[in-house]
Amino acid sequence: MQIYNRHQIAEVVKLDCAALEAVEAGFAALGRAEVEMPPILSMNIAESNGEVDVKTAHIHGWPRFAIKISPGFFDNPSLGLPSLNGLMLLFSAKTGLVDAVLFDEGYLTDIRTALAGAIAAKHLSRTNSQRVAVIGAGVQAELQVAALRLVRDIREVHVYSRDPSKAQAYATRMQDQYALNVKVHDNAASACAQADIVVTTTPAREPVLNWSDLPKGVHVTAMGSDNPHKNELHPTILASADVLVVDRISQSRALGELHHAPALQREVLELGSLISNQQSVRNSDQQITVCDLTGTGVQDTAIANYAARLLEDA
Template sequence: MRTLLPPAEALDVVREAMIAQARGKVSKPAPWHLEVPAADASVHGEVHVKGGYVHDASHYTVKLATGFFGNRELGIPVSSGLSVIADATTGFPTVIVLDNGYLTDVRTGAAGALAAQVLSRIDSHRVALIGPGHQADYQLRALLQVRNPRELVVHGRDRARAKAFARRAQALHSWEVQVAADSAEAVRRADIIITVTPSRAPYLHGEWIKPGAHITAVGADMEGKQELHLSALRRAAVVTADDPDQCLHIGELQHAAKAGITDTLNIEALGDVLAGRHPGRSSATEITIADLTGLGAQDAAMGARLATALMECSRSTAGTGNGAAGSVI
């Protein structure tokens, strides 16, 4: 599957999906979320179901993604999931993808990179990453396809885990990698800030952000989650959302809505910026934010591209006994 739909190709797929979303060319239900409680009533695991259909595509997709953070102590992946990809003409399932969350991971990384590509300064040299978990790796790998930073600063609550991530990140690129003691230290001089945590309490304050910085906020994708303090949103010249309405319910913007300050913010669809219908950043000193909650449109587009690639492989093996009308991968 990684060969059929590698991260570099995912950038193009996700770009087109987000543009289609902004143009109203996507049919999708609202996301479905489930929190599985632990014995002490804390959140033991998260379950997300998203899906959709990009108009005129060959297939539609329904996707299940999970995050059970205690899995790390069990020595198994935190994230998992599967996708059902179905023919948009007949409705019949064509592919069941048992991918352990790969399609979600790679499309989320691609969305973050696309936000940085159109909103961060081209001369951005210092990256701050808060939340050095599984998705953080995808964020950095995708970012390096669109920017060439010289420094990376990592912060995580578990310093040993942050140091281990930093060692792995060092091998990705010719940059200086450091581990910060806290979020403030990581953020203060950063040109690009990536937040990838399941936090329910804001930890990134507006006064820490330097002029000209860009923030990609990935963590808030359910009601109650929050990484950015309202002071950070207030400092932004533009807040782009993968889906403005969805972000007002489950993204960082849900807290702006509750505080009654959305009318004071310049909120735009990221797809409109990608399509050139909105300028995004207007000066080198503006602060920009991307609020990313994950789109059913992205899952639909990734599924359709994967199904097409599989059909091409099936045609190439026709007559060998290896072709099939449906697939499980």
């Protein structure tokens, strides 16, 4: 059994095309119904403003499956600790023995989450998309844009955050790290006005985007909502979008954007089916496409297998 720390993992797993292919292969297997993926185990530790989620999936025929444990303790910053944390365990799918423990402290979750956004944009956004609007200014606001550059020629970034100082810090960071020019906006509608792709990356409990904020032809990825209280998109967006995709219908209904639109009656596609069927669902530059990502165990098993292969070869 091998044990790896965050530093070792981050040395080999990067936000690059190889990692994107690994995660995309996981989604494709899900689309082909070749994945066991039980519902997420979730527990609150109210006395510490904490929660812990456990996700897993097994892709038929793959040598290993991951179990990921993600604690989120939201008073940690007052103790000088990050809120999010966690690790992935890789088990042999033949014997159930532990093969590797990846003490990634949430690094691989950040990566696979950003890559899912890029995969959604690869299959849904206009191929000539260059302008991104980001709502939120945290880690995913950065990584989602970085990942989008793997699939689209991103030239402009527009950001809106409730906290203007965070938006400004984000702009500086993106300039320094990626030489990307970021324009800070004082509302979401303004940030989205010229965008080809919009990504929402917030823990919002009320919609941060309305249908009227969206220009024709845009693709929207909502990656913030991962529990029943969170909600980034006004239900009208789900109802009115030309194409509506989610990572997993059952999860989106339980803890994603679909949870806030229980009466919605329309076609909802799963990202994995799109990939496995090589289905091109955008058929005009005017269509508005929307993808809700809640985060799935199959992404964890895909990125953990990928990471372990690289670590073993390192």
